[in-house]
Amino acid sequence: MADIKSSNIVANSPAGMGMQASRQDEERKNNNIVETLLRLLPMALCLSALVLMLKNSQSNDFGSVSYSDLAAFRYLVHANGVCAAYSLLSAIVSAVPRPSTMPRAWTFFLLDQMFTYIVLGAGAISTEVIYLAYKGNAATTWSSACESFGIFCHKATAALILTFGVVVCYALLSLMSSYRLFSKYDAPVAYSNKGIEITPAFRA
Amino acid sequence: MADIKSSNIVANSPAGMGMQASRQDEERKNNNIVETLLRLLPMALCLSALVLMLKNSQSNDFGSVSYSDLAAFRYLVHANGVCAAYSLLSAIVSAVPRPSTMPRAWTFFLLDQMFTYIVLGAGAISTEVIYLAYKGNAATTWSSACESFGIFCHKATAALILTFGVVVCYALLSLMSSYRLFSKYDAPVAYSNKGIEITPAFRA
Numbered sequence: 001m002a003d004i005k006s007s008n009i010v011a012n013s014p015a016g017m018g019m020q021a022s023r024q025d026e027e028r029k030n031n032n033i034v035e036t037l038l039r040l041l042p043m044a045l046c047l048s049a050l051v052l053m054l055k056n057s058q059s060n061d062f063g064s065v066s067y068s069d070l071a072a073f074r075y076l077v078h079a080n081g082v083c084a085a086y087s088l089l090s091a092i093v094s095a096v097p098r099p100s101t102m103p104r105a106w107t108f109f110l111l112d113q114m115f116t117y118i119v120l121g122a123g124a125i126s127t128e129v130i131y132l133a134y135k136g137n138a139a140t141t142w143s144s145a146c147e148s149f150g151i152f153c154h155k156a157t158a159a160l161i162l163t164f165g166v167v168v169c170y171a172l173l174s175l176m177s178s179y180r181l182f183s184k185y186d187a188p189v190a191y192s193n194k195g196i197e198i199t200p201a202f203r204a
Numbered sequence: 205m206a207d208i209k210s211s212n213i214v215a216n217s218p219a220g221m222g223m224q225a226s227r228q229d230e231e232r233k234n235n236n237i238v239e240t241l242l243r244l245l246p247m248a249l250c251l252s253a254l255v256l257m258l259k260n261s262q263s264n265d266f267g268s269v270s271y272s273d274l275a276a277f278r279y280l281v282h283a284n285g286v287c288a289a290y291s292l293l294s295a296i297v298s299a300v301p302r303p304s305t306m307p308r309a310w311t312f313f314l315l316d317q318m319f320t321y322i323v324l325g326a327g328a329i330s331t332e333v334i335y336l337a338y339k340g341n342a343a344t345t346w347s348s349a350c351e352s353f354g355i356f357c358h359k360a361t362a363a364l365i366l367t368f369g370v371v372v373c374y375a376l377l378s379l380m381s382s383y384r385l386f387s388k389y390d391a392p393v394a395y396s397n398k399g400i401e402i403t404p405a406f407r408a
Binding site: 064066070113125128129140141174179182183 | 267269275276317321329331336341342343344379382386389
């Protein structure tokens with residue numbers, strides 16, 4: 001508690017304000033770099049999963065199977081495509097050094113949250129299909145398809161693992177964007193000592 | 205902007221502080237009631253989905269099928285059970301009027317987020333199984349099981365709809381608990397004018 005008190009005393013002195021402003025700028029710059037990288041990583045993972053799944057097809061004596069034969073895998077491809085596009089776009093936006101405004105923070109928060117749910121959903125339904133393809137199901141008389149199409153199943157599993165990497169990245173991004181958004185809500189009118197960007201209007 | 209400025213001037217006068225403290229107490233009480241209700245609702249939905257799924261079995265000339273024959277439905281039942289228990293427990297904790305501390309806010313935030321993902325995952329994989337059971341799949345030679353077991357599929361769909369109700373509740377609860385947690389991070393040392401609970405330590 002003593003730390004918070006003393007840091008506020010320093011922050012309220014004229015010299016402290018200058019020191020704090022430059023420290024804030026530096027922190028903001030570092031945060032921007034971390035966020036941009038954390039948005040480029042899922043883009044790379046999404047694109048890898050996308051390409052792996054798009055090229056995933058197998059033909060043999062039993063017949064042929066392609067990702068497009070299964071609705072779950074089609075959804076996975078679409079989800080990965082849309083997510084890669086959003087990741088790139090949001091990485092560009094977050095790379096530009098600009099004070100964060102409330103509408104921008106809300107947009108990031110809602111979209112990050114939405115994409116976490118979309119990619120998690122896509123990963124979950126594909127997991128179920130791969131599980132059924134490996135194990136089959138006696139009650140519904142669904143046979144194990146992976147016995148006949150081993151390579152197809154392996155590639156689909158690899159794409160799925162990459163997709164869960166995206167889910168982890170987006171869970172972290174959601175945490176980050178909710179911190180950015182909601183920490184504004186109790187912002188003091190004068191200066192913040194936590195390195196959080198406050199809109200110029202709020203700073204007045 | 206004028207509103208924020210004037211409300212801060214009022215808040216900083218001795219009379220304003222008293223007025224504000226009582227308004228804060230009232231807001232906090234209302235927030236607690238809303239949160240408790242929002243935690244009891246998914247409990248009711250989880251229990252309904254759980255009971256519906258547990259009793260879901262059908263026998264006819266084609267054979268018999270029960271929820272326990274499908275791994276996805278077993279996971280759905282477990283997820284609903286655990287989620288109902290957590291909803292009840294967290295409703296009790298949030299109903300007790302107590303100043304919110306940082307560890308408590310972090311616990312609520314992390315658990316709410318985790319349960320949103322768990323229930324969303326359970327809902328997604330069960331959706332895929334029901335989709336396959338209705339439509340079948342030609343490439344993997346999986347037949348449509350719902351033609352033979354219509355009642356089973358209907359009940360499973362009903363349980364699924366209830367589960368997605370839980371997902372919506374938990375998405376809102378996640379939003380609420382991230383607001384509670386992260387709005388603390390920039391809390392002013394003296395008084396807050398947003399009705400957010402600050403730990404006594406932070407208030408000193």
